[in-house]
Amino acid sequence: MTTINSSSRPRLRPRTGPRTSLRTGRTLTYALVIALALAIAVPVAWVLIASLKQRSEFFGSPWTLPESLHFQNYVDAFTDAHMGQYFLTSVLVTLLGLVLVLAVSVPAAYVIARYEFRGRRVVEVALMAGLFVNVNYIVVPIFLMLVDWDRALIDVFPGGFFIDNPAVLSLVYAATSIPFTIYLLTAYFRTIPVEYEEAAALDGASRFRIMTQVMLPMARPAVTTVILFDFLAYWNDFIISLTLLPGDNKTLQVGLLNLFTAQKAAADYGRLYAGMVIVIVPVLLLYAVIQRRLIEGMASGGVKG
């Protein structure tokens, strides 16, 4: 109808056309954005709800609500599927990884940002190149290297030391995130005016004290950003932990992957969804608390997490 109107009375178009098309355009954009947001929220919410369903309820329409709250799924996931134990492993591995990466990266980034020394340029370029080496390429070489070390130390540790060791996994996490961590920290250290350090030096503070008690507190925003991104990387990783922890001591993600594979064979959905909730909820809570900082940190750093 509108097409006839506008074609027969073209002069009216400039007056009414833009306004109505603006309104329909606005409604359309709203509808589109809401549809996309729903496409993301609904599957996530559905998993949360489905984790409380009984086995029989998974057959039939996926849109029914659970008849009762079947918390047994969580008990099964935590005990039978060992998700409780894996949760602990994941927490320990992630925390240790964060401690390690900060312990080695903060001093290195500080020195690169503030000290003039021979080979600084080489170090910077090498670390920059490291940003482009994705861990997926080198996970198998790392695995074989650790196997080699185990073989060399067979007399000392007959059961092997490097493979299947959560602490070694933390170390590998820390090592592979060093380029990214140093890159962000160095950039931030460089923006801090040097007068603070000079004042502290005049007061007789040692270099170590200047670094830990003057500069580190001032770099807190960057340290927080780094912790966030590294936390997500360690907590969400499964390819490294799948490769380096082939034994019983698994991380949460690998445990979930096993549940996922088992479900394909046995159609045991309840346990899988309960396991997923156990994995999702901590991350989602953290995200809700720090989303502003996470998004801003990402936008200003412009790095792929």
Added chain:
Amino acid sequence: MTTLSTPPPGSTNRTSDTAAKEPSTRRSRRGARSASARLGRRRGNTGFVLACLLPALVLFAVFMVYPTMNVFRTSLYTWGGFSPDKDFVGLDNFRQLLDDDQFVRAFQNTVALMVVVTVVTMGMGLFLAAIMTRQRLRGRNLYRFVLYIPNVLSVVVIAAIFSAVYDQDNGLLNGTLRLLSLDGLQQVWLGNQDIVLYSVAIAMVWQSLGYYMVLYMAGMASIPEELYEASALDGASATRQFFSITLPLIWQSLRTTLTFFVMSAVNLSFVLVRAMTGGGPDGSSDVLLNYMYRQAYTNSSYGYGMAIGVVIFAFSFLVSLLVNRATKREPLQF
């Protein structure tokens, strides 16, 4: 913008407020340089510098540099990975790749995913970012919050979510189609060789859309409002503004994200395919890194697997380089 007031080198989104801060940071930079010269000239610093630097450098060398060099070196050998026999075969592994149908297929799949996911995600991300910043939607913080959620979820979780969506009998997608009496459109989303790759592509778009939207929003937020006001007075439509103002002015962030797209098409597709389909059915959703992992870890053809790794590495590097060259424009100032 509070976390890092100066974009690190290599980052291309400069925002107006960092531009405003430029003079002061530049001064402090210069200060920092002379100060580092001064600190550097003090005696006995070598010990301190080494103590700070060495732990990080040793870890970096042992767990990143050495394994990376190993990838290149072992690609010239046939080696099972565990056995002591290791034969130097030169470029034989690479020659063999050309006749390997599975490799060719994985290569095609990776390229297809790279193209499809980049075009769709970039188009939708730009569009969303533009309406979120320009139209001032009510509740846009909520939308941003929701759209960014997939980016904090792990790949295993995403794979499991999508297997719930795609499940043949009880999945969300087929269940909804049944509810709407559109039974004819039901598909075996992950079991049909013809569509499994698209199912994977949808999951990849789902995962990364919010991330790119936020990146583009950051770029757009820095474009001065006057440009839009002036062009509106001249009668420019929102579409025209998007193509003549927004797009040229965030061109640099677009270029940066193209590199991210290339890298994530290689890496994200691997972790996702590994968790979701394992490359099946019958290799129809196999991607390069997954094939490499299968050869090197599961199949114990370590040397051959590493040759695949070298090819992927060279390929993604080359594509990034070409894309970067092809999209080079004079940076616009505002």
